[in-house]
Amino acid sequence: MRLFLAQIAAFLPFATAVVVCLLVIWGELVPVKLRPNLLHPAQVYGYLDTRLKEADASPPVDVLFLGSSKAYRGFDPRIWAGRGFRAFNLGSTGQTPLQMEVLVQRYADRLKPRLVIIEVDASPFMDEGVEASLDFFANGPVDRPALEMAWRLGHLKTWNAVGFGLWLECTGRRNPRPEPPSMGTDTYVPGGFVEHESGPFEPPSNPPAITIRLRRAQVEAFHRTLRALDVADVPYVLVSAPVTDALYRSRRGQDELTTMLQGCGRYMAMQDPATYDDRTHFYDLGHLNQRGVERFNTALIDCLERRGWLPGTGLR
């Protein structure tokens, strides 16, 4: 029995070493299609690599945006600069509260925002957060907050991405070249925003119904993030960016989310079918086109100003 247990104890580190070696070989040599559990979407979409590198070199900002693609495609720092605010957008693809927590830990001190605007759509609260975690490990550092996020997720794909991300980081080969400023219909705008060049959009008349079910892990991460901002004495506003009326109407159970958000402090729901037309202001079901972005940002600044929730104007 003792020998058996000793052999098991010896086999486990041995197997771990072999698995790590094979992970690296697979990541380096095997095409993406043939390695379903090792996804490393480096510089593929969303400009997270460029955004994080810019954030690392950025001076302190007045306003910091967090959230999913609705954030980095919805909050345009150029419009905020026009109203006298230095803003930076730290949104990322599919960003859930678990990833938001990482960004707050990393950048609250560095960027010293005077206001954080958190985009609070239902989707990130319903999502496991795995896809967004892969984006983080492919385009960002493997540091303590990111490892904590991986631990909380406890997902095989995330841990494989951690392993391969560490390998690239140790060998100094993580995204050595900058991303091209334009990819397809997307153009990166300094300050973290991504502008989408779009044609006319015809919304489907009956998108499939979605029932909103909040994941406990995401709600907990969200509350931890807000607590961290409170501790750092950074004010925040929760903003529901507009989505198409078609998508909004297809969602069931929005009330639970709204009640939770209202209980979290300053909350603004910007959904307004009278202001935003599905065909004129969106390029898909969930994202505003540039015309919509301009209307939304202007309306948001006005609204925040009226409520006195904006930091003192004037660039620092």
Place this chain on the structure above:
Amino acid sequence: MLFNSIDFAVFLPLVFLLYWAVGGRSLARRNAIILGASYVFYGWWDWRFMGLLALSTLVDFAVGIGMDRSGTLRRRRWLLALSLVVNLGLLGFFKYFNFFAQSFADAFTIFGVPFTADRLDLVLPVGISFYTFQTLSYSIDVYRGHLRASRDAVAFAAYVSFFPQLVAGPIERAVNLLPQFASPRVFDRAKAVDGLRQMLWGLFKKLVIADNCAPHVQAIFADHEAWNASTVLVGAFLFGIQVYCDFSGYSDIAIGCARLFGFDLMRNFAFPLFARDIAEYWRRWNISVTTWFRDYVYVPLGGSRGRLPQRIRNTLLVFMVSGFWHGPNWTFVAWGLLHGLYFMPQLLLGTNRQFLDSVAQGRLLPRVGEVLLMLRTTLLTCIGHIFFLGTDMRDVMATLTHLVDPSILSRPQIDASALWLMLVLFFAVEWVGREHQFAIERLGLRWRRPLRWSAYASLCFVIIMYMRTDEVPFFYFQF
């Protein structure tokens, strides 16, 4: 608790250490640990199921003692009837009540009498088909005098609920497993290592092959008309692989797990995908259930004795009953009947025992003729799978009609590069290991340890890299 869950990954080492360390040399204590662990394992799904398991156990334990004490055949017969009524009654109620009620109503409707049947909202207790048959085998064997009744309630309860094989077999015969609970067990390292190896291969089959076939099969058969005929045929082939890898994967894990505790369970699959005819296929597929039906249904019916019409009746009947055991649907009965019909030519020609050895025994590659025979068996079973997958007979007929379409010659529309790669690995390993108890039984046994361990670690890596990351229940749990 699923074998492919984190819960089980924690549960198994804990029970293993408790069993060998705390259990000491006391047989009773070890049996009690097995019993407790088995009820925790089973109750993890739904604690209410434990009552049924306990009831089944109590009835058969009492029936066994009653039969042992009873001097008259009549009384023994009554006791056996009691066991059959209770066990089959529970199985029938939970599994078949709605089916019979609906069929009853349909029969009235056919004769123009409107009749509606109320459906009961019943939850099918996991594994009821398996443990019911296991405990029935005990009563029948005691009745037949093949076995003395157990006087040790804990050992008997542990035999009925033994967690490695409780929910999906192999369905153990009391004559094989029960005496093992009564004999002292000494830890055997070689046996435990062998068990771990078998569990590893079972996990590969389940997590990598079966779980990755499942979404393709599901997509194709959810709307077969949306796909060309060749895709539907490939879907049926993938379903065969899915079911085999899922079920035999479970059996491998169960047998391997039992070996860790010093038990030997019966073999349940013997590489049926390489069978050269239907008779060989059924000798190699789900052996514990097939032999159960042979011993407790086919033989009492008269078996292969008697005149030809009687033999044909017995064969068709046993195939149909085994089909019905899978689930309350006429499609399963038809599936059983179809396999019975496949078997008929061999029964009539007396060729049902022509392939008793492994295919290409002692050779690396098969002959062309052997390949053709294996392909024929595969094609026949694929057609059978369509019955297995159909929601009702109309659906089955529509799928079969769809197969007779010129698009059967077109290219299948399945994009699954990683799955094909894994299937190549799977078939290669199974082929090389087909003469052993399980495919990797002898893998690397003569290699130096670092190389052998590297092979096992590589298999772990393949599982990590290609497994589905969501927990997929074992397919046979629904039966």
